Amino acid sequence: KAGVTQTPRYLIKTRGQQVTLSCSPISGHRSVSWYQQTPGQGLQFLFEYFSETQRNKGNFPGRFSGRQFSNSRSEMNVSTLELGDSALYLCASKGQGMNTEAFFGQGTRLTVV
Amino acid sequence: KQEVTQIPAALSVPEGENLVLNCSFTDSAIYNLQWFRQDPGKGLTSLLLIQSSQREQTSGRLNASLDKSSGRSTLYIAASQPGDSATYLCAVRNNNAGNMLTFGGGTRLMVKP
Numbered sequence: 171k172a173g174v175t176q177t178p179r180y181l182i183k184t185r186g187q188q189v190t191l192s193c194s195p196i197s198g199h200r201s202v203s204w205y206q207q208t209p210g211q212g213l214q215f216l217f218e219y220f221s222e223t224q225r226n227k228g229n230f231p232g233r234f235s236g237r238q239f240s241n242s243r244s245e246m247n248v249s250t251l252e253l254g255d256s257a258l259y260l261c262a263s264k265g266q267g268m269n270t271e272a273f274f275g276q277g278t279r280l281t282v283v
Numbered sequence: 284k285q286e287v288t289q290i291p292a293a294l295s296v297p298e299g300e301n302l303v304l305n306c307s308f309t310d311s312a313i314y315n316l317q318w319f320r321q322d323p324g325k326g327l328t329s330l331l332l333i334q335s336s337q338r339e340q341t342s343g344r345l346n347a348s349l350d351k352s353s354g355r356s357t358l359y360i361a362a363s364q365p366g367d368s369a370t371y372l373c374a375v376r377n378n379n380a381g382n383m384l385t386f387g388g389g390t391r392l393m394v395k396p
Contacts, residue, residue: 176326206382213386214386220382228383261381272384274319276326277325
């Protein structure tokens, strides 16, 4: 069974540009969550999508957005990049049931210069 | 607002030692708590999920305990090996928060041969 796949693995962007990251969850999982990991703030929740609907959102500015497609694949978009957006972006996939595990992808390392 | 703390932030032990990692959380209204391992620059690997109704969960050399009323969990690693060197993260899933996980800052473990 394939795991969670995130693409691309690495990205270098310039301030002011926008970026789109992709996450393919484990087959059959309908919940996809996104997290930002930085050395200073640790892992912080961005948002969760379930069956194409945003179900929960963290405390991030509106420059961070996402969507989910009918095949459960999800994308997150960051517009008008800032240096502080440099981070490891992780996505988590989860199956049905309250007490099932969340599985994470390898992440996308975004560097803003 | 849920806050998760992990102590110590870093730990260095000789190979073969048994060790305990600590995780505390402020809001006891949780569905479950999950322990993860993260190797440098990589994604998160799920180690154990312990449900709010459980006291402990075991997988190989790992044993996680949960005391929900006091807001504490421990991860016990028996007979540590150099391959156990990584950062260990605990995360809680709160009631009424969808699948959002709130993470601690992690414990960076080094096991010396």
